[in-house]
Amino acid sequence: MSKVAVLGAGSWGTALSIVLADNGHSVRLWTYRKEQAEAINATYRNEKYLDADIPEQIKACHELKQAVDDVSAIVMVVPTKAIRDVCKELNNTLTHRPTIIHATKGIEPGSLKRISQVIGEELARYDSEDIVVLSGPSHAEEVGKRLPTTVTVSSLNTQHAAYAQDLFINESFRVYTSDDMIGLELGGALKNIIALGAGISDGLGYGDNAKAALITRGLAEIARLGVSLGANPLTFLGLPGVGDLIVTCTSHHSRNWRAGNLLGRGQKLDEVLDQMGMVVEGVRTTQAAYQFAREQQIEMPITEGLYTILFEDKQPGDVVEQLMNRNKREEMNDISAFSSDSRPQ
Structure with a gap:
């Protein structure tokens, strides 16, 4: 069995550590907070982030060198904004070349890079083609309880993808492989925007009809942007x-849905983020996608509407009214991104 370092002791990092431990691997769960590491090792719980018992094969540590020494794989689950800093620290720490797997769902504002691109840019001995991404419909709360979950891994290095599949797959955590790394990363990141919108819709009391439309039209937006950047349109009809x-737009487990719900109920963004106490990736991703859409000249009215709510202090009800009163359209033309002919050549 393998020695694996999981960087990031939030809910998702803890849940993935449990999967790895269930598969017999020795897991080092890294957090930069010494008191959190000590509490996990003393109680086998990570109370703030996940309601689950932590197996004995998982040892928490706060020193990065201790976490990554002699491991065969590193699973990065830190927030998007911390990826570069952690990679720079790894450059000063790593003395060998383990497989890098990331499970962070985001896009870096400003650079507009996917997480694999950021890692490949910052880690001195790696290219983005070496990185594996893990994504799919997977609430940490359910993974921690061993409820049936299915995800996908992808890498331009097919051997690395197969290794990641073998590392994680078990009877409650099924893992597929895909050759569409771009689609996998963009699907996982951009869905958080639509989840914010779904939470706002619920917070406004708009009901299931509105949310179904939001999810469907949101999928069309994700596919339009994804295909323009080289993703396979069929990826967006699958797990990613x-x-x-x-799973993200319909569940109270989703922190993006919860944040949107509070916004829909009238709270301001700063108040919501303080109340959440955890990273809400959809906020930063909305900023990045809005910039992407303008640069690529891709029509993304839901994303643009959410951007005005988050960063221009527009009222959610006014934005919904604006979306409902857009010019008449023909639906099939609007979802043409799913055509097999639409992928860039």
């Missing part, structure tokens, strides 16, 4: 697209 959208 429709699957992740459903």
Whole structure:
């Protein structure tokens, strides 16, 4: 069995550590907070982030060198904004070349880079082609309880993808492989925007009809942008697209849905983020996608509307009214991104 370092002791990092431990691997769960590491090792719980018992094969540590020494794989689950800093620290720490797997769902504002691109840019001995991404419909709360979950891994290095599949797959955590790394990363990141919108819709009391429309039209936006950047349109009809959208837009487990719900109920963004106490990736991703859409000249009215709510202090009800009163359209033309002919050549 393998020695694996999981960097990031939030809910998702803890849940993935449990999967790895269940498969017999020795896991080092890294957090930069010494008191958190000590509490996990003393109680076998990570109370703030996940309601689950932590197996004995998982040892928490706060020193990065201790976490990554002699491991065969590193699973990065830190927030998007911390990826570069952690990679720079790894450059000063790593003395060997383990497989890098990331499970962070975001896009870096400003640079507009996917997480694999950021890692490949910052880690001195790696290219983005070496990195594996893990994504799909997967609430940490359910993974921690061993409830049936299915995800996808992808890498331009097919051997690395197969290794990651073998590392994680078990009877409650099924893992597929895909050759569409771009689609996998974009689907996982962009769905958080639509989940914010779904939470706002619920917070406004708009009901299931509105949310169904939001999810469907949101999927069209994700596909339009994804295809323009080289993704396979069919990826967005699979686990990283429709699957992740459903689970994130319809569940109280989703922190993006919860944040949107509070916004829909009238709270301001700063108040919401303070109340959440955890990273809400959809906020930064909305900023990045809005910039992407303008640069690529891709029509993304839901994303643009959410951007005005988050960063221009527009009222959610006014934005919904604006979306409902857009010019008449023909639906099939609007979802042409799913055509096999639409992928850039």
